[in-house]
Amino acid sequence: MVVETIETIPVFQTAFARYAVAALLMLPFMFTRPSLFQMSSPSRYLVRTIAGFGGIALMFAAIQVIPLASATAIGFTSPIFAMVFFLFSCFKSRCRNYDGLRPSCPSSNGLRQMAV
Structure with missing residues (x-):
């Protein structure tokens, strides 16, 4: 059922929704403890964020093409x-x-x- 739903939603929209929900869940912690979220190198963090978003987007794209079990096994x-x-x-x-x-x-x- 989940795979059929994911196949109808565009890949980047699914990946964005995943990151948006995670950001909303982290928002209270960011305001109560800002010292935990300080970056030493913003440029490295930007590269890491782009790579992570690309990885998530490719995972959702793989689920649309191959079975979920195979995509998960490859990810592991x-x-x-x-x-x-x-x-x-x-x-x-x-x-x-x-x-x-x-x-x-x-x-x-x-x-x-x-x-x-």
Whole structure:
């Protein structure tokens, strides 16, 4: 029933509605505790927001084309691809530390912990 409803609504309208509801739910927290929502780098946050909106829009577009279970299963594989891309980006560097990961990689400690 949900898939039939999503197929009739345009993809960007569905993604916008999802973000609008989330923004309305976060609004009370933004006014009561504004220090929690301060950004250190607005340009990075803008890129992250655009990428997140694109990901949500592509997920709704995928649901319109392939079955919901397949789209969800493909979405669950994204952490695997993120780790693979992280490894390729860190191993291409010539500046390596003792275990092969760049010290400048922000999540190299997390990857080391996952490997142990």
